Amino acid sequence: MLYINGEWIQTDEKIKVVNPATGEIIETVSTGGREETKKAIADAKEAFKQWKKTTGNERSAxxxxxxxxxxxxxxxxxxTITKENGKSLKDAKSEVAGAIAYLEWYAEEAKRVYGETLPASQQEKHLMVIRQPIGVCAxxxxxxxxxxxxxxxxxxxxxAGCTVVLKPAPATPLSAIKVFECFHEAEIPNGVVNLLIGPAEEIGSEMxxxxxxRKITFTGSTAVGKMLLRDSAATVKKASMELGGHAPFIIFEDADLDEAVRGVMLSKFKNTGQTCISTNRIYVSESIAEQFGEMLAEQTAQLKVGNGMNADVDVGPLINEDSLKKVKAQVEDAVENNAKVLCGGNVYKENDLNGYFYEPTVIQYANENMKIATEETFGPVAPIFTFKEEEEVVERANGSSYGLAAYCYTKDLGRGLRMMKELDFGIVGINDSLPIVVQAPFGGVKESGMGKEGGKYGLEEYLEEKFVSISTK
Incomplete structure (x- = not known):
C-alpha cells in the first residue's frame, strides 16, 4: 500500500514480497510511480506550510x-523484519529497539533547535542566526x-519541522508499511509523512x-548515490548519502585475542554480514595470525544457520539469489588465489530450507589480488590478511575508496590514539566492534558518503541557517 496525504492507497500494480529463507511469497503490495510521486511531493509541500510552524514541543509529542x-x-x-529480510529474530528485535531509540532521541531534540546572537560590528545593529527546517525531504x-x-x-x-516523502527498498516494503501505520495511528497531520513503493527509476527521477x-537522503550503494547526486545537481538540493563500505579490522600482536575474536564475530556475522559497517578485511599481525585464524574458525563453525524465525538461529539467509552468487564467487576466487578455507566455504543446504543460505566462512591467507580485498562482500565471509608494521597496515587499510567504518584492537594506548587519527574513516572503533549509538554521528568519508545521521548532527542535516541583521536606528 501507498500512504499519501494521510490516506492508504491501493493500486492495480503489485509486487510480490518473498521470504528469503523459504522462497515463499508472503504478501503482495500495491505500487505507484511517477504520478503518485508528484502527488506525494505536492501534498508534502502543502503540509510543510503548517508543520514548520508547529512548536518543538508539539512535534515532540x-x-x-x-x-x-x-x-x-x-x-x-x-x-515482519525477519519474514521479509531473513535476519535472525534476535537481530530483528535489536533493530526494532534501535529504530525506537532514534525516534525517542529526536522527540527530545525537537525541543532543542537553537539560534545564535552574533556580536555586532556597529552599535546600531543587532545580528542573529536562526535555524529553520529546509522543506520537503525525499x-x-x-x-x-x-x-x-x-x-x-x-x-x-x-x-526539525520538515515533511517527508519516503521510498523503501522493494524487497522489504512491509516494515515500512508497519512504521507508517504507527504514524497514522499517532495522527500525524496529513501530508507530513508519505510512503511510496514502486519503480526506483520513476520515483527517484521525480524526487x-x-x-x-529541497533535500534528498539516501542509504545504499555508492553507484546509486552518485547517480542521485548527479540528478539532484540541477536543483541544487542538500544531500545526505550513506553509501558503501569496506571496513578493515586491525588486530595487533598485543591485542586480547578472545576479545578480538568476539569483536569480529559481532561485526562480521550480524545480519548475515549484510551491513555497510561489517568487517570486510581482517588484518592480523603475522606473529598471531595462525592462532587467531584457528580461534575465529572454531567460533564461526558453531554458528547456527537457518530460518531466522527459529529462536536458536544466529545466521539467516542472504537477501536474494544475486547476493548468494556474489558471495560464492568471491570465495571461489579467493581459493583460486591460494586462500585456505578454515571453515564453511559452501552454499548451505538443508532439506527444509529453500532460501539463499551460505555457510559462515573464515578464509586464511587472503591477499590483495582477490576480489574480496576490494569488493564489498555483504555476506558471512571473514578473510584474514596479515601485516608486519603499523605504518604498513594503516596504508593498506586506507587504500580503499571507501571510508565508512574501521576497527582496531590493541592494548597500547598510544597506538590506539595514533590509529584513531590515522585511519581515514568516518567511524573508528578502538577495541569496540559495535560503536554505533543514537547520540553519535553516523556517516563516512571519501566514496562512503556525505552528511551524518544520529545525535545533534543528524538534526542539523534538516536545518538551514538564516542570518538576520537588524538596524536599531
Whole structure:
C-alpha cells in the first residue's frame, strides 16, 4: 500500500514480497510511480506550510506517540523484519529497539533547535542566526535494515519541522508499511509523512528533478548515490548519502585475542554480514595470525544457520539469489588465489530450507589480488590478511575508496590514539566492534558518503541557517 496525504492507497500494480529463507511469497503490495510521486511531493509541500510552524514541543509529542505505538507492536515489527529480510529474530528485535531509540532521541531534540546572537560590528545593529527546517525531504532506504533506516531519517526530519516523502527498498516494503501505520495511528497531520513503493527509476527521477524537494537522503550503494547526486545537481538540493563500505579490522600482536575474536564475530556475522559497517578485511599481525585464524574458525563453525524465525538461529539467509552468487564467487576466487578455507566455504543446504543460505566462512591467507580485498562482500565471509608494521597496515587499510567504518584492537594506548587519527574513516572503533549509538554521528568519508545521521548532527542535516541583521536606528 501507498500512504499519501494521510490516506492508504491501493493500486492495480503489485509486487510480490518473498521470504528469503523459504522462497515463499508472503504478501503482495500495491505500487505507484511517477504520478503518485508528484502527488506525494505536492501534498508534502502543502503540509510543510503548517508543520514548520508547529512548536518543538508539539512535534515532540507526535513523535512520542509513535514511540509508544512501536513499543506496543515491537514483537510484530521484529517478526515482519525477519519474514521479509531473513535476519535472525534476535537481530530483528535489536533493530526494532534501535529504530525506537532514534525516534525517542529526536522527540527530545525537537525541543532543542537553537539560534545564535552574533556580536555586532556597529552599535546600531543587532545580528542573529536562526535555524529553520529546509522543506520537503525525499528519503530512500535500503533492505538490510528496513525499519531502523526509516526512523533514522524520518525522526530528525520531522523533529526539525520538515515533511517527508519516503521510498523503501522493494524487497522489504512491509516494515515500512508497519512504521507508517504507527504514524497514522499517532495522527500525524496529513501530508507530513508519505510512503511510496514502486519503480526506483520513476520515483527517484521525480524526487531528484522536483524543485519542491529541497533535500534528498539516501542509504545504499555508492553507484546509486552518485547517480542521485548527479540528478539532484540541477536543483541544487542538500544531500545526505550513506553509501558503501569496506571496513578493515586491525588486530595487533598485543591485542586480547578472545576479545578480538568476539569483536569480529559481532561485526562480521550480524545480519548475515549484510551491513555497510561489517568487517570486510581482517588484518592480523603475522606473529598471531595462525592462532587467531584457528580461534575465529572454531567460533564461526558453531554458528547456527537457518530460518531466522527459529529462536536458536544466529545466521539467516542472504537477501536474494544475486547476493548468494556474489558471495560464492568471491570465495571461489579467493581459493583460486591460494586462500585456505578454515571453515564453511559452501552454499548451505538443508532439506527444509529453500532460501539463499551460505555457510559462515573464515578464509586464511587472503591477499590483495582477490576480489574480496576490494569488493564489498555483504555476506558471512571473514578473510584474514596479515601485516608486519603499523605504518604498513594503516596504508593498506586506507587504500580503499571507501571510508565508512574501521576497527582496531590493541592494548597500547598510544597506538590506539595514533590509529584513531590515522585511519581515514568516518567511524573508528578502538577495541569496540559495535560503536554505533543514537547520540553519535553516523556517516563516512571519501566514496562512503556525505552528511551524518544520529545525535545533534543528524538534526542539523534538516536545518538551514538564516542570518538576520537588524538596524536599531
Amino acid at each position: 507526535y513523535l512520542q506517540k509513535v514511540v509508544q505505538l512501536m513499543r506496543e507492536k515491537s514483537t510484530e515489527l521484529a517478526k 528519503a530512500i532506504t535500503p533492505w538490510n535494515f528496513p525499519l531502523s533506516m526509516i526512523t533514522r531519517k524520518l525522526a530528525p526530519a520531522l523533529a 531528484t528533478s522536483s524543485s519542491d524537494v
